[in-house]
Amino acid sequence: MRDVAVIGTGCTTFGEKWNSSFRNLFVEAGILALEDAGVAGEQIDGLYVGNMSAGRFVEQEHIGALIADYAGLASHHIPATRVEAACASGGLSFRQAVIAVASGMEDIVVAAGVEKMTDVASGASVDALAGAADREWEGFVGATFPGLYAMIATDYMNRYPLTREQLAQVAVKNHYNGARNPIAQFRQEISIDTVIKSSLVADPLRLFDCSPITDGAAAVVLAPLERAREFTDTPIKVLASAQASDTITLHDRRDISTLDATVAAGRRAFAASGLSTTDIDLVEVHDCFTIAEICAIEDLGFCRKGEAGRMTWEGATALNGDIPVNTSGGLKACGHPVGATGIKQVFEVVQQLRGEAGKRQVEGAEIGMTHNVGGTGATVAVHILGV
Numbered sequence: 001m002r003d004v005a006v007i008g009t010g011c012t013t014f015g016e017k018w019n020s021s022f023r024n025l026f027v028e029a030g031i032l033a034l035e036d037a038g039v040a041g042e043q044i045d046g047l048y049v050g051n052m053s054a055g056r057f058v059e060q061e062h063i064g065a066l067i068a069d070y071a072g073l074a075s076h077h078i079p080a081t082r083v084e085a086a087c088a089s090g091g092l093s094f095r096q097a098v099i100a101v102a103s104g105m106e107d108i109v110v111a112a113g114v115e116k117m118t119d120v121a122s123g124a125s126v127d128a129l130a131g132a133a134d135r136e137w138e139g140f141v142g143a144t145f146p147g148l149y150a151m152i153a154t155d156y157m158n159r160y161p162l163t164r165e166q167l168a169q170v171a172v173k174n175h176y177n178g179a180r181n182p183i184a185q186f187r188q189e190i191s192i193d194t195v196i197k198s199s200l201v202a203d204p205l206r207l208f209d210c211s212p213i214t215d216g217a218a219a220v221v222l223a224p225l226e227r228a229r230e231f232t233d234t235p236i237k238v239l240a241s242a243q244a245s246d247t248i249t250l251h252d253r254r255d256i257s258t259l260d261a262t263v264a265a266g267r268r269a270f271a272a273s274g275l276s277t278t279d280i281d282l283v284e285v286h287d288c289f290t291i292a293e294i295c296a297i298e299d300l301g302f303c304r305k306g307e308a309g310r311m312t313w314e315g316a317t318a319l320n321g322d323i324p325v326n327t328s329g330g331l332k333a334c335g336h337p338v339g340a341t342g343i344k345q346v347f348e349v350v351q352q353l354r355g356e357a358g359k360r361q362v363e364g365a366e367i368g369m370t371h372n373v374g375g376t377g378a379t380v381a382v383h384i385l386g387v
């Protein structure tokens, strides 16, 4: 297997992007990534696109070919593949691209993610998202994603010492970081009161405990490490790529407050890289809801079960803390265009490792991790990147 490096990245701003079509979003992110890498279209050997539900959101399927076509690559006939794993589509698209380069099958590969969610009413988008759970056993009986994560939060709060204020602090921190990120959907700081007094969505989760509905796209360019310096002075190495799966329904899990797929993917990533949590300088975790960030920090091993609330409250996960979590603003404040999120996490870590994260720069960051979840934890992708 060959070592793999990220040689370029690009990302649109995230939000309600009425002036951009689905395909325009992708093309914008793709051009930014290719320009950043100094790569021309005809040099691309493969394209992987993470997308969860364009069929429901914009009534468009056959995304791989569409994207290659509108990126101006149709005449090059490159292999273009859509990757779908609900909200982990981006993370898996990145992993497929890593595998393609590592195996020697392809050299210059684009991994991207795109979702245009706001062209349908929010009820329709919530229903489309519910397709990432088990439609027969969860969706048909009314379990939406806020509802499922509310069950996780209720179970967690019954068993572990997590206060309502500590949970709210996840959102407060992520909005603080998002306010310093030019691509973020929400760029305003908030207080604990903003969260606790916001409208109830699914008890105990309130509006500001939830990630929003978002349009956006992100792309990264990969190359074999041995060729990376042909394109950039600052290649970022892929130190580990791991994936795990679990039952699709929450009620079939051993323990609904521990995402076993996160535990498994995290352990595999650490084993593959020979690193441990103390080596990680920052981590982008899948905070689709505030409780998801609490579980992720613990399930990846950054603290013991039941400690993440206190850790968050004491500032250990803040920009200047021991282990900065979601420096981009996370899904909560940066936004969550589901198919693009896993690639945006890589985009953020690369910016940090290159020292280009501006007001949210983690000083001296050399190793970063991404954690991307599909559904309530039925698919998890974890990557470790380093300078």
Ligand code: COA
Pocket (backbone or CB within 6 Å): 087, 122, 123, 126, 129, 145, 146, 201, 207, 208, 209, 210, 211, 212, 213, 288, 336, 375
């Ligand atoms: N955080 C903060 N503010 C939010 C928000 C969020 N997550 N979502 C919407 N808002 C704001 C909007 O900006 C808008 O503000 P304005 O009135 O000042 O313009 C207001 O709340 C109403 O927005 P609207 O789009 O009508 O919200 P909604 O009630 O239809 O949807 C949620 C809110 C929380 C239900 C929706 O964002 C949601 O379902 N989120 C979860 C998405 C999800 O499940 N993703 C997959 C996870 S695995």
